[in-house]
Amino acid sequence: MYASFRSIGAYIPEEIRSNEWFVNRMDTTDEWITKRTGINERRIASTDENTSDLGAKASKIAIERAGLENSEIDLIICATISPDYLCMPSTACLIADKLGIKNIMAFDISAACTGFIYALQIAQAFIQSGIKKNVLIIGAEKLSSIIDYTDRTTCMLFGDGAGAAVISATDNKDEAITDIQCSADGSFKDLLLTPGVQSEEASFMQMKGNETFKIAVRTLTNDVKKLMEKNKFENKDVDLFIPHQANYRIIKAVGDALKFEDEQKVLTVDKYGNTSSASIPMAINDCYENGKLKSGDMMLLDAFGGGLTWGSALVKFAGK
Numbered sequence: 001m002y003a004s005f006r007s008i009g010a011y012i013p014e015e016i017r018s019n020e021w022f023v024n025r026m027d028t029t030d031e032w033i034t035k036r037t038g039i040n041e042r043r044i045a046s047t048d049e050n051t052s053d054l055g056a057k058a059s060k061i062a063i064e065r066a067g068l069e070n071s072e073i074d075l076i077i078c079a080t081i082s083p084d085y086l087c088m089p090s091t092a093c094l095i096a097d098k099l100g101i102k103n104i105m106a107f108d109i110s111a112a113c114t115g116f117i118y119a120l121q122i123a124q125a126f127i128q129s130g131i132k133k134n135v136l137i138i139g140a141e142k143l144s145s146i147i148d149y150t151d152r153t154t155c156m157l158f159g160d161g162a163g164a165a166v167i168s169a170t171d172n173k174d175e176a177i178t179d180i181q182c183s184a185d186g187s188f189k190d191l192l193l194t195p196g197v198q199s200e201e202a203s204f205m206q207m208k209g210n211e212t213f214k215i216a217v218r219t220l221t222n223d224v225k226k227l228m229e230k231n232k233f234e235n236k237d238v239d240l241f242i243p244h245q246a247n248y249r250i251i252k253a254v255g256d257a258l259k260f261e262d263e264q265k266v267l268t269v270d271k272y273g274n275t276s277s278a279s280i281p282m283a284i285n286d287c288y289e290n291g292k293l294k295s296g297d298m299m300l301l302d303a304f305g306g307g308l309t310w311g312s313a314l315v316k317f318a319g320k
């Protein structure tokens with residue numbers, strides 16, 4: 001049995017927060033933010049919308065586009081670093097409840113911005129082992145709830161949103177996900193962290209931006225090269241290069257090092273900022289909705305985040 005990427009959906013919160021919002025509140029400029037990050041605006045969830053609400057809305061679309069009933073989903077995995085509740089219940093359980101799905105396995109994973117790729121590989125393993133048939137994977141974040149809006153070096157980077165995909169079993173090898181590789185190195189734990197229960201400080205994200213930036217470029221470039229070589233892929237075999245959307249300069253540096261053409265590179269960081277685990281599925285959904293992603297297209301995904309964690313994947317889009 002093979003795992004195939006059947007559908008994509010996303011939920012983009014209504015409120016748009018432009019760079020001007022930050023300029024009016026702290027010592028920064030629109031020019032600095034645009035030049036250093038490529039971000040013009042990001043979306044912010046409303047006070048009555050939690051991460052599970054964003055995730056449930058994205059999931060409904062993904063399940064519908066997969067041509068399935070909610071009752072046919074047999075596993076839900078939610079990747080998030082901004083769950084509704086600190087330890088329990090998991091956001092995946094809350095999403096299941098909002099979708100009216102009961103009596104199946106549902107759990108969260110914590111792999112920061114690499115969360116969606118981690119969830120994809122877990123889904124693939126459950127399907128290839130024959131244990132599950134239709135796995136709903138979600139990247140959902142209300143990062144505005146863990147951002148320190150007095151830290152000008154970090155706060156303008158992040159936004160809220162959610163994306164979801166259905167990964168299904170198939171016996172058609174031609175539809176199968178080609179390969180996924182995920183890694184972690186905890187010795188870099190101090191680069192990106194939320195002190196939370198370990199500390200008297202509030203549970204806000206802290207980041208050493210410049211160091212993270214350099215390691216991200218190097219690690220992502222090497223990781224993607226390794227995956228492409230392992231699968232004997234050339235750039236022309238990839239239709240869309242869909243990287244995690246953290247910073248335009250990271251995407252450009254990695255894209256240039258890998259020599260992808262501009263038409264292959266997908267960019268959404270300008271309008272959504274960094275939405276951590278939601279950024280890749282939101283970007284896939286953008287491509288799907290604007291007609292850039294078609295059935296049978298080969299996607300190359302890559303991501304890097306707190307942990308540190310990183311990963312990349314070659315995934316054929318097997319949706320309609």
Ligand SMILES: CC(C)(COP(=O)(O)OP(=O)(O)OC[C@H]1O[C@@H](n2cnc3c(N)ncnc32)[C@H](O)[C@@H]1OP(=O)(O)O)[C@@H](O)C(=O)NCCC(=O)NCCS
Pocket residue numbers: 027028029032033036037113152153154156207208209210211212213216246247250304305306
């Ligand atoms: C955060 C980030 C945009 C900063 O860009 P940078 O080029 O590394 O900039 P630096 O941190 O070296 O800071 C450069 C200068 O800008 C200043 N600065 C920082 N934030 C600023 C802001 N919002 N407005 C104006 N100036 C700012 C710094 O104080 C520093 O000033 P100095 O030179 O006088 O000391 C960038 O490092 C980044 O995107 N890092 C990776 C983030 C990331 O991807 N994290 C998640 C991983 S998924």
